[in-house]
Amino acid sequence: xxxxxxxxAVVGFNEPGIAQLVQxxxxxxxxxxxxxxxxxxxAMDEVGRRFSEGELFVPEMLMAAQTMKAGLKILKPLLAEGxxxxxxxxxxxxxxxxxxDIGKNLVAMMMEGAGFNVVDLGVxxxxxxxxxxxxxxxxxxxxxxxxxxxxxxxxxxxxKAVQEAxxxxxxxxGGAPVTQAFADQIGANGYSDDAPGAVELARKLIAx
Ligand code: B12
Numbered sequence: 631x632x633x634x635x636x637x638x639a640v641v642g643f644n645e646p647g648i649a650q651l652v653q654x655x656x657x658x659x660x661x662x663x664x665x666x667x668x669x670x671x672x673a674m675d676e677v678g679r680r681f682s683e684g685e686l687f688v689p690e691m692l693m694a695a696q697t698m699k700a701g702l703k704i705l706k707p708l709l710a711e712g713x714x715x716x717x718x719x720x721x722x723x724x725x726x727x728x729x730x731d732i733g734k735n736l737v738a739m740m741m742e743g744a745g746f747n748v749v750d751l752g753v754x755x756x757x758x759x760x761x762x763x764x765x766x767x768x769x770x771x772x773x774x775x776x777x778x779x780x781x782x783x784x785x786x787x788x789x790k791a792v793q794e795a796x797x798x799x800x801x802x803x804g805g806a807p808v809t810q811a812f813a814d815q816i817g818a819n820g821y822s823d824d825a826p827g828a829v830e831l832a833r834k835l836i837a838x
Contacts (some may be wrong), residue, residue, distance in 0.1 A: 633660060636669030636701065641676055643693035648701040662708055666736075670701050674732065678806075698732055702739075709739040716747050718770040718836050721763045723751035724805075725784035730777035733805055733825070737773060740825040746771075746832060757788040764792070764799050771832045774818075776805040786816040793817060800835040804828060 632655050639648045655665050677694040680686040686694075720741050724734045731753045738748050749767050751759055764772050772792060774785050785808070789801045800819040803812070804827075813821035820831040 632658065633664055633669045636665060637673045637676070640670060640673030640694055640697045640701065641680075643690065643697050645693070645697040645700050648697050649704050652701045652704040656704070656708075662705065666705060670698050670705075674698055695732060699735075702732070702735070706739055709736070710742040717745040717833070719747040719749060719767045720771045720773055720832055721749045721751065721760060721767060721769040722773040722775070723755035723760060724753040724775045724777075725781050725788065726754060726756050727784055728776050728778050728781035729753045730775070730805070733777065734773075734775035736825045737775065737804065737828045740829050741773075741832060744829045744833070746829075757784070757791045760788050761791060761795060761797070764797060769799055770836050772799055772801050773828060773832070774801065774803045776803070776808060779807050782807060782812065785818070789816050789818050800832075802828060802831050802835070 636648070636651050636655060639651050652665060652669070655669070656662070674694065677686060677691055681691050722734060722738050722741070724731055738750050741748050749763055749769065751763055760772050760774070763769070772788070774788055776782050776785050785803050789803070792799060792801055802820040802822070803816070803818045804822055808821060810821045819835055822828045822831050
């Protein structure tokens with residue numbers, strides 16, 4: 631099965647070869663979700679597992695991330711393809727102290743594909759920057775990503791600041807360590823464990 635080759639390429643840091651493998655797989659008719667979930671995302675889970683077990687270290691984790699990103703580049707036009715009518719603006723970023731951006735980028739791509747105007751603030755984003763960007767762009771949703779348990783408190787800080795500012799904007803949160811219970815606890819308006827779910831949430835919150 632060739633999706634396995636994509637998985638192996640990420641786990642094996644084959645950055646030069648990944649684009650061709652992903653393209654070949656799509657050309658052969660394999661569905662986009664399978665390439666993404668079983669190939670690319672599945673491989674990052676495996677890399678995380680090997681890191682936890684001490685089999686891999688930060689430089690390898692970074693090489694895998696770069697390989698994943700090179701593969702994602704091929705999928706981007708397909709993920710972002712969709713309606714042209716704007717559904718409203720979403721400000722997105724990875725919270726202060728956190729440099730992980732692959733999941734955040736995926737959410738941004740799918741939001742664009744679903745017709746949202748996306749303002750991506752990048753990684754290590756201060757609370758004030760989220761608030762300023764949301765005000766300037768009249769955003770309807772602020773989407774916060776965190777991959778570290780140590781940066782989850784920065785989500786709470788931003789959600790609370792948005793509430794205190796009395797802004798007409800919904801906050802949604804996600805990232806591997808985040809849960810629905812955590813989202814409820816910090817008063818966020820929504821949580822999803824994947825990018826398609828993030829799009830659904832944004833749609834619902836904007837319609838509400
Ligand atoms: C790649 C990676 C890195 C790369 C990041 C490169 C990059 N540009 O992103 C590098 C090497 C830089 C890195 C560094 C570190 N990392 Co790291 N990293 C990972 C790894 C292997 C994969 C993350 C990833 O990209 N997953 C794939 C994406 C697609 O998944 P995702 O981000 O979860 O996103 C999905 C959903 O969560 C959701 N989602 C994401 N964001 C949002 C937002 C919203 C609003 C919604 C609704 C949904 C949503 O949708 C996405 C798509 O489905 C994880 C392991 C893992 N399994 O998570 C460790 C991991 C997150 N890292 C970890 C650690 C410890 C670190 C370091 C502290 C290591 C060190 N000693 O220096 C540093 C921290 C640096 C920093 N300050 O941020 C730990 C965190 C442990 C913890 N409990 O906090 C993990 C879990 C590894 C492990 N098993 O121990 N890392």
